Structure formats: structure tokens, C-alpha cells
Amino acid sequence: MSATPIKRRAARWLVKELVSVHSRFRGLPARNDGRITLLSVNYNSADSIVRLVNSFHKFVGQEAPVVIVENSARSGAIEGLPGVTYLRPFDNLHHGLGLDYGLRHVTSEYTLICDPDSAILSSDFAPHMLELAKKKGIAGIESAHWIYHPICLLFRTEWWKAGGISMQEKWPWYDVAGELTVLNQGRDPETVIKRTRIAGPRFRFPIYLIEVYEDLFTNTYLGSRLHSEESDEELGLPRKIVQPLHTKWESWVDGVIVGNLKPSEFPFEEAVLDTRVYDTADAMRQMSS
Numbered sequence: 001m002s003a004t005p006i007k008r009r010a011a012r013w014l015v016k017e018l019v020s021v022h023s024r025f026r027g028l029p030a031r032n033d034g035r036i037t038l039l040s041v042n043y044n045s046a047d048s049i050v051r052l053v054n055s056f057h058k059f060v061g062q063e064a065p066v067v068i069v070e071n072s073a074r075s076g077a078i079e080g081l082p083g084v085t086y087l088r089p090f091d092n093l094h095h096g097l098g099l100d101y102g103l104r105h106v107t108s109e110y111t112l113i114c115d116p117d118s119a120i121l122s123s124d125f126a127p128h129m130l131e132l133a134k135k136k137g138i139a140g141i142e143s144a145h146w147i148y149h150p151i152c153l154l155f156r157t158e159w160w161k162a163g164g165i166s167m168q169e170k171w172p173w174y175d176v177a178g179e180l181t182v183l184n185q186g187r188d189p190e191t192v193i194k195r196t197r198i199a200g201p202r203f204r205f206p207i208y209l210i211e212v213y214e215d216l217f218t219n220t221y222l223g224s225r226l227h228s229e230e231s232d233e234e235l236g237l238p239r240k241i242v243q244p245l246h247t248k249w250e251s252w253v254d255g256v257i258v259g260n261l262k263p264s265e266f267p268f269e270e271a272v273l274d275t276r277v278y279d280t281a282d283a284m285r286q287m288s289s
Helices: 005-019 046-059 094-103 125-133 157-162 178-183 239-258 280-288
Strands: 036-042 066-070 084-087 110-114 118-120 138-141 152-156 195-202 208-213 217-220
Touching: 005 094, 036 046, 036 094, 046 066, 046 110, 046 118, 046 239, 066 094, 094 157, 110 125, 110 157, 118 239, 125 138, 125 152, 152 157, 195 239, 208 239, 217 239
Parallel strands: 036 066, 036 110, 066 084
Antiparallel strands: 110 152, 118 217, 138 152, 195 208, 208 217
């Protein structure tokens, strides 16, 4: 039986007040071990989570730790994945609080946050991200957002463990994990991998349904929401357009993971890359005004 609205609010309040605000409830400290833990939050996207974890274990390391926070019903597919710490909190914490909840169980030097509908494409991904992170302790993707977006975000775990920061979104100022961008005084272009391939329809902003970054990482949009109760209008694109492209993307990623395809064998007609992004300086000024 699902929780009542009062219990849901209580669950979120508890995590926010204890975990997201107070550092003493943040679990064991991070170690200086050079390791990376993959952290993601699932909501009715078990197949996508399994694909993401498989790509992480294939290209980052079979023994590399993974933490998955479940915001929907428990999944046997995720529960059966080796090397995965699978957490089911008392209720749906949503994305940002779910990440805070999961970070309590991370003890590696670095945390890699990825959306469920994304995947790692190459063994060069982790070394390159770590190299980028040497400058400021953080690395990400050059998406069309102005923040270090949790589609793909690597950072030093100790920042969260020791600081008062939270991964919770703060609308209308910034999205999940946006506080890391504010603390770093903007997204440094020298700490991100570049968006190099795009396909599918474009959204209102220069964000595309399918995106690839230097043949190291790829993500889609709406994959985690295709099975929601949202109407096509709320979704942003008709399902009859989105579903076939997502299915094709999934087959391509699966082929890369098992070694039958190369990341460069992109199975889509590429769109013209629009490199406009939100202006970080303007966004920071708006937040401080």
C-alpha cells in the first residue's frame, strides 16, 4: 500500500532536515582511494538502470561500486545486479533528495551521478573525466544547460560529506545538483566533455532527444518518463516519435557494451549541432538579485 500524503511529506522532511542539511548524518567519510562510485535514482526505469550499470561496469570497472536509490517499487532486475547497493527509502524522495539519501552510502573519492537514460561508451571515459576534474574537483558534460547537470556529473565526494550542500533542486534558480555549480562560481568549460553528436527532435532550448559526448558518453531525454501517466503534451514530444528513437538508441548502446558496435557507429541521421547554452554569468546575476 502506498504511503499517505502526510507520510510522504514526513519522509521528505526527515531526509531534508537530517541528511540534506546536517553533515553529521552523512555516513562514513570519503576515502582518498581514486575510486569512482556510480550513483543514480530510479523511478520506473529498471531497464535503463540495468543498461547504465552494465556500461559502468564494462568501461569503468567490474568491481567499481554502484549505489541505486529506488523511488518506485523494488525491481528484481536491479536487485540482482552484482556489486550494486540498492536502497529503497520509506517513500519517493524525488531526484535531489534521493541523491542525498544515496550519498550517505558512498565512500569512494569520487561520485559519478548519471541519469538512468544515459550510458558510458568507452574505457577512456573515466580517465578523461578524472583528468578534467583535476582542475577544480568536478567534471561534467557540455550540455545546453548552464550548470553542471546531473545527466553526467563527477565530483569529489568529500564536498558533500563535509559541507552543508544538498543535491536538491531549487526552482526557479537551478536544477538538481545545481548548488555545485554555484559553489564553483559557474561551469568551467575546461572541465566538461564536449557534445559532438545529436539526433532526433529538438526541444525549446538547444537540447536534443539523443546526444553523444566525444563518443565517451551518451544520453537521451524523456526515457525515464515514457511510462509515466503524463500526456504527450506534458511529456513535450509525442510518444509515437520518442519511442522508436529510444528503442534504436537502446539497441545501439547494448551493441557498444557487448562489443558488437563502436561508439562512432551512430545509427541516426545527425542534426546540425546548436552550441548555444544558458549564459552562466547572467544566471548567477539573476540568482543574486
